[in-house]
Amino acid sequence: GGNKETVRLGVVGASDSQWKIFIEEAAKEGIDVEVVDFQEYTQPNPAVSEGEIDLNMFQHIIYLAQYNVDSDDDLTIIGSSAIYPLGLYSTKYDDVKDIPEGGVVSVPDDPSNQARALLVLQAADVISLKNGGSPFSTLADVETDKSRVTVKALGAAFTATSLPDVDAAIINNDYVEDAGLTADDVIFQDDPEDESALPYINIFVTRAEDKDNETYRKLVDIYQTSQPVLDAVQKNAGGTAVFVQTPVDQLNKSLAQTEKDYAASK
Amino acid sequence: MSIISMTGVNKVYPPRQRGQSEVVALDGIDLTVNKGDIFGIIGYSGAGKSTLVRLVNALETASGGSIVVDGTELVGLRESELRRVRLGIGMIFQQFNLFSAKTVWGNIAYPLTVAGVSREKQTARISELLHFVGLADKAHSYPDELSGGQKQRVGIARALATSPGILLADEATSALDPETTDEVLTLLQRVNREYGVTIIVITHEMEVIKRIANHVAVMEAGRIIESGPVFEVFSHPQTAASKRFVNTVVNSAPRDKELAALVERHPGTIISVAVNDTDASQSEVIRHLIQREVEFELIHGGIDNIQGKTFGTLTFALRGTSDNVRAAIDAVSRFANVEEVA
């Protein structure tokens, strides 16, 4: 295809098989997609802002909300993909109740995933958070005297490899299959159908001025409707993904709300 | 016409560790070297000789005093100005200080490059120098492939490369065999005579002073304790140190063990007679001995030439009646410096 038409899409984990298929599907529609990989969640948003890539697809609403507030940016959502439940895994215990008093649980160290993980742990009844917790809770909000376990933050990729060292670990969907685990190993997870899970919907993001760009919308459409792509995503998520096609307005409303909540929590 | 003059120059090395005291390497040096001089500096190891010449091309800065080289006061000069002065001064280092990353050729080429000599002229000059120091076959060797004397010869060639107006030679022949030393000294003498190069030679080999220097200064413990034309210092050394130095080179009266050995082999009276152009002539001495029917044998010492003047001490074993011997000694003593050593 011509260079002019090339759309640059930022992701974290370009090696996931759906991207190769996605590029092929887009090509069929005459869109030339270049997938740019970042290994850090911090990078794809500024890259969109700077115009170095056109859109990205790696984050959920909460992550974007925090980014927009912290960096004083106005990136906007142009579509949803899926929502992934966040699971608690263990190779030592089959039930949350078996985790001993004083045990150690590892959680990812990036803020939004960490807060979500803490909420999962609270729901699993192994810790207690100040004021009932929020999507912006931090390790400091853990009420240690009321918690059964100690929480330890690790790089998102390392929570999976830490399983021999801890009693249980919160592992992102991205690493589940890769780490040789299956959905069956999960001993607790949040409910993707719950309304509180709405801000954890993964989204396509671009600059505010490009929110109506036809080509970008078309790409979202291809993603949401192409079965080979969805199959690959599902396989990669170990069968845990729940695909959603939430209207863009609703997504952006949730974004606005979350941004407000977050700003207030600071 | 003085080309180098030092007045009240001091050099103090501050103590580097606690508990050490400072080292006064030079202590009130006054020195004048005239244009065209070959100026020798002698003195015990550690006397400050190397330090002194290192002040002349400002490798070291004086702690006090004034140093004027070729009309320029060095003390207080900026480094960039000192550089210009150094261009006119060649230096042969006691420790050679060769560039280990350059070949023999490269070592000699460096000063030429710095002086801006064109490549063709360099080639000619370097070949000439290599032949002179006998290292034509080592042109492409590196310093670590050279013997001690070969290294020193590279240092000499390097210092001479730009034909500088002043040459500082710090023990320039200390690692050389006599033959090579001779050649080097001859060359120094030639550049001095033909191009008027002023040369300061530091040496512990009195032969070197004797052969080429016209002036000599004797150093001890950071001071110049004696200084003057070579012939004068050699013929009438004033200080104990100078005397000891002079003794090693000119034929002198036998001392200690040497004397003991001679006494054993030559029973009878032994006298030493100082002989030189200005004092006694030995023909006369011998004539007196013969006249008094004293049998004599030259058992030690000899005659030498320093700066074209005859010079020496002859030691004779005398045999004859004690009266004759006495009379002869008295007669000779009248016009010569005689010492009865045994």
Added chain:
Amino acid sequence: MSIISMTGVNKVYPPRQRGQSEVVALDGIDLTVNKGDIFGIIGYSGAGKSTLVRLVNALETASGGSIVVDGTELVGLRESELRRVRLGIGMIFQQFNLFSAKTVWGNIAYPLTVAGVSREKQTARISELLHFVGLADKAHSYPDELSGGQKQRVGIARALATSPGILLADEATSALDPETTDEVLTLLQRVNREYGVTIIVITHEMEVIKRIANHVAVMEAGRIIESGPVFEVFSHPQTAASKRFVNTVVNSAPRDKELAALVERHPGTIISVAVNDTDASQSEVIRHLIQREVEFELIHGGIDNIQGKTFGTLTFALRGTSDNVRAAIDAVSRFANVEEVA
């Protein structure tokens, strides 16, 4: 009783860059040093002297031949065995090779530590050595704070520290003033006499050979071209190289410019007469001159003692009728080695 013996020893340095040829530093060396010898090695710069002694303590491995030191064949020996041999050999390096991270004290202490000498004994020994080499006040200085001669003296003290049975001295006094040289030579002589230490001295200062060596070998281009007792080699040098070396130290016939200067100042006939214990006596020479009414003056040369033997060349200027002069020369020529030099 030989303590060091070399047979057919070669040392070849392979070429390091393309286009260079190999360097044959030693070429078929046969050499025997007896226990208690002070064995001098002389030769032009680059002749292979340093290389030769470095084979004796196996710092360098021979390319061929056999080297037996104190009954042990070195060639083919393992490094750990060579180490034992080295414990009994002290070495003074031409380039000093001081440990720059150790003080003067530490440098001298090192061989003692290696030899397992107790700390108290070390202290006593080091103080003694420091006093001997005149560096008591520099005990805590580092090598880079020393003058050239001071460095060399540290090297000497270090080599002597363990009182080794063999001492290899490579230009051990090249940076020393005559007085210090004298003291060092006296010490070497003392350790040789009192403790039977065998010493190999490499030097370019013939004075050193003359003063302390009993044997001397002359090297040229990797070969030993002459070897024997010092007196013999000095009195009857066989090769051109030896002659030149000997000339620099014993009073010899004047040459070249020196001669020219003499001729200018002394018109008439000039003869040089070689004098030594075994050949002519100079009293006799003089008697013949006087008998023939020839006026004479000793204008050059002198008499010296080597290993207790008289030795020298006297140069006389003769004046008189040409018949008388002729007759005198003829007469003297009959029993002495006379050369008419002008």
Added chain:
Amino acid sequence: MDVLIDLQPQMWQAAGETLVIVALTLLFGGIGGLAIGLGLYSSRPGGIMGNRSVFTTLNVIVNVFRPIPFIIFLAAAQPLARLVVGTGIGNPAIIFTLSLAASFAIARIVEQNLLTVQPGVIEAARSVGASPLRILFQIVLPEALGPLVLGYTFIFVALVDMSAVAGYVGGGGLGTFALLYGYRQFNPLVTWAAVLIIIVLVQVVQFFGNWLARKIMRR
């Protein structure tokens, strides 16, 4: 195994990218580091152009930039990268930022190696009237060349290692490949295949560096 065969084209491309990234970084960072290192060496008190304030300034600058965690440095330098190479992501940005970061590390390596040059040799150069710059380039650098080659080899290996973070800003190379297709996918075969290529590359360069240094130092 199949994965590996599938990924072959990417892997070789990544290998090429590593070579390009590291080579260019070594070039730019090498020059930058050489400049700063020469500055540190010559301005050090008692040095050939001793100047305490220049030295302290350089010293502080190097100390300021070297210890910043690379990922923070990478992000912080993005605006500068955009100015200089026009983009804050991809290989150009990573080459720019790595070069900048490497400069400071190389500066220290250069400084250290130059300090081992014997003072007597510098004196000899001063004695012939050579200017400090001449001494620096014609004497000090050649004298220290052997150790410098080893120092640059050391840095080469460090850069190969550092270039693995290129992926953070969308750059490529074997390190990124290993992380992305191997490590993140928990695919040890791919990880170690990529690492193996890196190792082979490093072996070759290190052997060459050793050989060259030995040739130069002649020991």
Added chain:
Amino acid sequence: MDVLIDLQPQMWQAAGETLVIVALTLLFGGIGGLAIGLGLYSSRPGGIMGNRSVFTTLNVIVNVFRPIPFIIFLAAAQPLARLVVGTGIGNPAIIFTLSLAASFAIARIVEQNLLTVQPGVIEAARSVGASPLRILFQIVLPEALGPLVLGYTFIFVALVDMSAVAGYVGGGGLGTFALLYGYRQFNPLVTWAAVLIIIVLVQVVQFFGNWLARKIMRR
């Protein structure tokens, strides 16, 4: 600003952790690296215990481990860390893994610095019958001490930088602090406050290293 005040206790704790991590890593890695470096130096052909096969083996080992991207190395070394320090995460694991990785880098730095020792000095030591080990420890190390101090200072700074990844396996320290509380939260104030402390720490150590080296080298 408020954030910073809130985070103060964590920050100072992190500073303490950095000191502990880097100090212990420098200790263990320093000793390990010294050992390997001494091995490389003395076994090199023509060296004091020249042995081509030992040298090649060591050389290859160092080249194998040095270039592995640190994050991969970190994960790969986790089982070993569990064996040795009992856990694959937290400060003990990061100290273990950093020490291991640092050993190989330090080995090269040590090797390089030892190579600058003048051959004549080693000859003098051989001539008095000293054994290779004696020469190594009593002569070569002291002679190279000045450059070695600078080399270790270099490594100290590199370790401060490397220790920032401690957070991946749940370790602490200022780098982790800067990444977690500053960088990942897009909170520049926190980032740069942490970086500032790192920089101050590094300045102090580097100045001390320079001072010590100058004292030892006396130039």
